[in-house]
Structures are given as structure tokens and as C-alpha cells.
Amino acid sequence: MPKIKSKSCADGSADTYEARLVAAQSLRKGDRVRHQRTGEQGSFQEINLGFALPEVWVHFDSDREISKTLSCNPLELEIIGSKVEQQPTALPDTCHKEALAEVSPNVVLTRVEEASAIIESPCRRAHADVLEELSDSEERERYRLEFKVDRGIAQAWLALKELRDRRLYRSTHKTFEEYAKERFGYNRAHAYRLIEAAQVLENLSPIWRQDVLQDEMSPIGRQKFPNSERLCRELAKLPPNSQPIAWEKVLETSSDKAPTAKLVRGIVEQLQEKPLLQAKDFCACGDVFTLVKLEGSMRKYNGCWAIASGINDFTITVEVHETTLTVKPENLQPIDEPDARRQLPQTLKRIRRLRNVGLLDRGAYNVLEDLGWQTYLTDIEEKLLSCLEEHYKVNSEETP
Structure with missing residues (x-):
């Protein structure tokens, strides 16, 4: 059902849960009320606890044959006629x-x-120190x-x-x-x-x-x-x-x-906190992984492939397409595909050779960035990489 929107109490009183509840309980079913903002008159029906703050259902008078029922703030209602024989308002049976x-x-x-x-x-x-006894x-x-x-x-x-x-x-x-x-x-x-x-x-x-x-x-x-x-x-x-x-x-x-x-x-x-895992028990140099659960400045590398290049006590140094990172074992998800494990070390060398040439065209950077996220090269990607090597006169077989 619709409701009358309320931003603050018409009389300036505090619009709190307790204040609304007291106002709602003071009403009896059938009481004639007037809305202080709209001036509309109607008959109070029951308390509405369907919102964060208590409201009340009121059948407002209408020129039509059927009156309109609205939910409104009880603090904005004034009683203009009371049925004294009614008992104080009870909550609907459906209330929790x-x-x-x-x-x-x-x-x-x-x-x-x-x-x-x-x-x-x-x-x-x-x-221990009571300021004033209650x-x-x-x-x-x-x-x-x-x-x-x-x-x-x-x-x-x-x-x-x-x-x-x-x-x-x-x-x-x-x-x-x-x-x-x-x-x-x-x-x-x-x-x-x-x-x-x-x-x-x-x-x-x-x-x-x-x-x-x-x-x-x-x-x-x-x-x-x-x-x-x-x-x-x-x-x-x-x-x-x-x-x-x-x-x-x-x-x-x-x-x-x-x-x-x-x-x-x-x-x-x-x-x-988790028990620290000895890095040497987790992997060896040359193993390939996907980076996961990285935070802070390294978050951007989540999903990127990486190759282990150094084993510390509890951390692992890994090489990605553009830099070197130090991560924890829980940041590494092993890549088990044999083709990827064989191809990725060679792909990393080729990308690093091109990056060491110096200033590259932005298109070249875009290609190399994208390859840093692919665990294997398609035929087209292989041709693009070879094209860049040819353009910048980099031999894919050279030692980096």
C-alpha cells in the first residue's frame, strides 16, 4: 500500500523509534485523525511495523466511494475525535x-x-567508583x-x-x-x-x-x-x-x-593467519603459475602468468612479462598443462628481449601486455610476436 512521505515532524519534536511508538499506542482503532501536513482526515486502523520506524495505517476520507488507506508517521497526526470505548491499540497478529x-x-x-x-x-x-547512586x-x-x-x-x-x-x-x-x-x-x-x-x-x-x-x-x-x-x-x-x-x-x-x-x-x-609454508616445499625455480589473491599495488597482476625464479624462506620471487615480484605461496596457482609449462619460459624470454630494445611503439606495448596474460600462444599471436621481433631486429633464439 502507498504511504505518505515524511522528512521531519511537523511540530519539531524528535522523530525517534520510541517517540513514534508512544504516539502510535495512544491511538485507538476508529479514532478520527487529521494529518498535520496535508490536512486530510481519516480513521486510524492499526500500527504498521513494516518499516524501520513505527508507522500507522489510516483510512483517509475521499471523494470517491472507496476511501484510501495510507501508512504515515503517527507524530504527524492529531486526534480530532476518539472512540473511548475501544481498547488501546494492539499490534497486528502477524507481527513478530x-x-x-x-x-x-x-x-x-x-x-x-x-x-x-x-x-x-x-x-x-x-x-568501582559510582558517581551518583541509582x-x-x-x-x-x-x-x-x-x-x-x-x-x-x-x-x-x-x-x-x-x-x-x-x-x-x-x-x-x-x-x-x-x-x-x-x-x-x-x-x-x-x-x-x-x-x-x-x-x-x-x-x-x-x-x-x-x-x-x-x-x-x-x-x-x-x-x-x-x-x-x-x-x-x-x-x-x-x-x-x-x-x-x-x-x-x-x-x-x-x-x-x-x-x-x-x-x-x-x-x-x-x-x-595461516601456518607459514616453506617456499622450498611448495615449488622449484622454473615452475609456472597463475597469480591470485594479490593485494595493494600488485593486485593488477592477478590472473597473469608467472615463472618462479627465486626461492626464499617463506616467499617466492617470480618473473612476469614486465617486472619481477615477490609473493607468498598462497598467491601462486600452479599451471599443470604440459604445453604451457614448456612454452611460457620461452615466451617470457622473447617478451623481455623486445622490452630491452628501448622505446617501443604503443601498439607493440599493447601486444606484449596482452601476451603476458595468455598461458599459450595462438598461431596469430605467434605471428604477431615474430613480426615485432623482425621489426625491431631481435632474434628469438638469442640469449637474453
Whole structure:
């Protein structure tokens, strides 16, 4: 269904998840409301939790026989007539149980009260010097609200991912990028970083599901899932099946303190480290390879063939068509074709002879560059190379 677009609250109030939720819960089904921006009047129907921030469905009056139903910001509605006999608004039956906890804070508060009967507040344990003592009720309220903040952030990421995956923006926008920018103020890079964070949370299942989907709080009050996109960005550097292992190590290391991006990065790097492979056990001089997984300035040589020319302790010196590189064994993918292994050393010598002539025509450079990526020469490529040797008076049989 369509919705009324909103950029900010008409009365200047803070447009937050909590503010919207309180405004939505104050409405009763059938209440007559007026939209403060458009002036349209209609009847409130129910709360809409299909977006990152709560909205409400309203049947707006229309000159046509059928009224129009729109989803809009509850902070932009004012009540002009109320049906007092109705009960406070309940969430639709289709809402997920974690959404029910958002609408009914007492649900979470009850669990906090139960937990506080057997544990001490994590905030009180973490700081020996208390600046100002909180009452028991204030301590429970702080704990409850902190938990809701963490859980709300995660739910927002997942909601954004679902909006993208199910293309629920298509009724008003042609692209997800345009929708994210206009609806939430997210540029493309930020929107996709949040979606990547949502994917990390899904990969952390069942750790994440135990605390968020099931509305459960950690029995020791400890943060049980990443609450910032920066933490998820570090975890995303690992394969999906390694991310839960890394996060468990993060929790063990951080104890009751909030994990930092530096801590997560260090643990991720530890898991990424592999036992060093002795280069001499990997290959011998003259072996031919395809270069892979190169980074930084050498990335441009990924896919290029190379010939081993020097064996170090843990690295290998290789020759490519235009230069010499030092790489690790994991950057070398062996070429097993007998014809390629026989022909490539000779091809490298011929290319190097031509490059040593001096300044070449740009067409010659283009040909030599292309040959540096071909593991064997076709008849035409052989003729082109021979033509260049003839033009620059280079004998293909000479010693380089």
C-alpha cells in the first residue's frame, strides 16, 4: 500500500523509534485523525511495523466511494475525535514476537526484574567508583532501555535488508538506493554497510537469535551481539562459518566490557593467519603459475602468468612479462598443462628481449601486455610476436 512521505515532524519534536511508538499506542482503532501536513482526515486502523520506524495505517476520507488507506508517521497526526470505548491499540497478529516487546515495554521490564533478583547490574560491576547512586528501579530501567537500544539497532539493520531483498520499495521508487536516500537519508555506501551488518547478525545465529529474536537477555548482563556497524564490518572479513567463532572469542576476551573495533579486528586477524609454508616445499625455480589473491599495488597482476625464479624462506620471487615480484605461496596457482609449462619460459624470454630494445611503439606495448596474460600462444599471436621481433631486429633464439 502507498504511504505518505515524511522528512521531519511537523511540530519539531524528535522523530525517534520510541517517540513514534508512544504516539502510535495512544491511538485507538476508529479514532478520527487529521494529518498535520496535508490536512486530510481519516480513521486510524492499526500500527504498521513494516518499516524501520513505527508507522500507522489510516483510512483517509475521499471523494470517491472507496476511501484510501495510507501508512504515515503517527507524530504527524492529531486526534480530532476518539472512540473511548475501544481498547488501546494492539499490534497486528502477524507481527513478530520481538516487535511485541517493543510495543509492550512491561514484557521486557518483567524479565529485567526477574534477572535483577539474582544478578547485580553489569554497569555497577563495571565501575568501582559510582558517581551518583541509582535506585533499584532506576537501575532496572537503565538496564531495560540499554537492552532495547542494542536490540533496536539490530532490528533496524535486518528490516533494511528485508526491504531490499523483497523489493518492498518498488511501489514508490525504482531503485533501492533512491529509496534508502529519500526514506532514511542513507547514501548508497552506508545503506549497504548496514545490510552487510545485518548479514553478519544472521551468520551469528544462534547466538544472535537467542538474544534478539527470542527477546532473551544475557544471564550475566553481557552484550551478546554486535551493536555497531563497525564491529560487524570487521567480522565480515571472515567467511560466514568463521564469524560465530570470532564473536565468541570477542565475548570471552572482553568479559563484561563493550567490545571495541580494535579488539574484534585483532581476533579476526588471528583467525585469518595461516601456518607459514616453506617456499622450498611448495615449488622449484622454473615452475609456472597463475597469480591470485594479490593485494595493494600488485593486485593488477592477478590472473597473469608467472615463472618462479627465486626461492626464499617463506616467499617466492617470480618473473612476469614486465617486472619481477615477490609473493607468498598462497598467491601462486600452479599451471599443470604440459604445453604451457614448456612454452611460457620461452615466451617470457622473447617478451623481455623486445622490452630491452628501448622505446617501443604503443601498439607493440599493447601486444606484449596482452601476451603476458595468455598461458599459450595462438598461431596469430605467434605471428604477431615474430613480426615485432623482425621489426625491431631481435632474434628469438638469442640469449637474453
